[in-house]
Each structure stands twice: as C-alpha cells, then as structure tokens.
Amino acid sequence: xxxxxxxxxxxxxxxxxxxxxxxxxxxxxxxxxxxxxxxxxxxxxxxxxxxxxxxxxxxxxxxxxxxxxxxxxxxxxxxxxxxxxxxxxxxxxxxxxxxxxxxxxxxxxxxxxxxxxxxxxxxxxxxxxxxxxxxxxxxxxxxxxxxxxxxxxxxxxxxxxxxxxxxxxxxxxxxxxxxxxxxxxxxx
Numbered sequence: 615x616x617x618x619x620x621x622x623x624x625x626x627x628x629x630x631x632x633x634x635x636x637x638x639x640x641x642x643x644x645x646x647x648x649x650x651x652x653x654x655x656x657x658x659x660x661x662x663x664x665x666x667x668x669x670x671x672x673x674x675x676x677x678x679x680x681x682x683x684x685x686x687x688x689x690x691x692x693x694x695x696x697x698x699x700x701x702x703x704x705x706x707x708x709x710x711x712x713x714x715x716x717x718x719x720x721x722x723x724x725x726x727x728x729x730x731x732x733x734x735x736x737x738x739x740x741x742x743x744x745x746x747x748x749x750x751x752x753x754x755x756x757x758x759x760x761x762x763x764x765x766x767x768x769x770x771x772x773x774x775x776x777x778x779x780x781x782x783x784x785x786x787x788x789x790x791x792x793x794x795x796x797x798x799x800x801x802x
Contacts, residue, residue, distance in 0.1 A: 642778050646746055646801055648692040649776055656681045656690055662724055664691045666750045666797045668774055672719050672727045689750045689776055691799055693724050698746070700802070701782045705742040711800055713738060719797070726800040732757065732789035740786045743779065748799040751775045755794030760786045771796075 638656070642649035650656060663675045665682055666689040675681055682688040703709055711728055712718065719727040732738075732755065740762070751771040760766045762784055771777070771794075 641776060642748070644778065645696045646694055646698070647748060647778065648694065649748060649778070650682075650690045650692075651687070651774065651776065652682050652690060653685065653687050654682060655684045659692065661692045661694060663693060664725055664727060664748075664799050665689070666691065666727075666799070668750070668752060670729055670752060670795075670797065672797055672799070674720055674722060674725070674727075687774070689748075689774075691748050693801065697802065700744040703742045703744050705784050707740050707742045707784055710741040710743045710747075711798070713741065724802055726802070728798045728800065729795070730798060731793070731795040732787065734789050734792060737786050737788040740784065742784045743781045745781045746801045747779050747781075748801070749777045749779060750797045750799075751777075752795045752797065753793060754791065755789065755796065756791040757794060758788045758790050760788070 638650070640648045641651050659675055659677055659679050659681050661677060663681050664672055665675060666672045668687050668689070681690040681692070711726065715731065715733070717729045719729055721727070737760070751773060753773050755771040756768065757771065758766050758768050768790065
C-alpha cells in the first residue's frame, strides 16, 4: 500500500513540475517586453508590468511586486527599460486609439490599457498605429485586416492568443465572426 502511495505522489509531482516550470518560459520576449501566460504567481518582478486576466481586467504592477494570481490564468507583460517615443503620425489617418467603442482600463507614464469589442461586419476606420501593442484576445476573434492598398489578410485569433504588434502601420479591421474582443496594452 505504501508503494502505491509513493508511486501516486511521484506521478502527481511529475505532472505538476513541468506545468509549473512552463509558466516561467515566456511566450514573447523582445527588447520592449517579456510576456508569460501563467496560472501561477511569478517571482518578484524585476520590471514594472501589466497583468491581464482573461476576464477583462488589467492591473499595473511595480518592480518587486508579485505578478499574477495563483490559480487564475493571467497574461503578465513585463515592461523592459527600452522606451520608444510614439511614432509621428503623418499618415493622414487617426491614431488607432482611442476609437469608437473602446474603454480605457488604465493609463500611466508607461502604458495605456484598453478593452475593445469589435462589432460583426462593421469595419473600424482606417487608422495608424503610432505605438507598439500587446494584444490579448478574450475569445475567438476572426479579424480581416485591410491595408491601404486594399490587400486583406484573415487572422483567426483564438481565446487567450497573445500578439506583440509593432507600431508604424496603417490598416482597418473587420470582425468576420459573431464576436471578438481583446485587452490591448499600448506601450509608451
């Protein structure tokens, strides 16, 4: 009986350790941000960060804070000390944010975090992205992106997909499915 308990405990540990270790491998890492998709609290933050829950909320954290909430899935966006000024908008089109229907969740000197829900078959206005962004999709969100020259690409984002998008681009988007939403962290 004791042998069975020990074996069961080792199996449980074997399943838990890789899942926990995987939380500490970033899903995005570049000169601006490091991003984790985690169910665990991460070690004390070395940088300021934004923790996005997949329930439509976001909190800003400081160096030394514990990012993430144990037992709750969070996307943690660590902000590296590599600031870039917003790109000058000479496109003749409005900046991507704010836009009709968008809700500002928080703003400080490092980020603006937005919550946005696309309307089916209603294109956004043609717009210019003057900043880099991290986009966390809160549900399956099939978006067609249309560039100035009329070319389009269908991007079928899934629940909890995370994307880092560089600024300096102009396009319009149209939701081609029934619903779509995201938390968008604009990096200053």
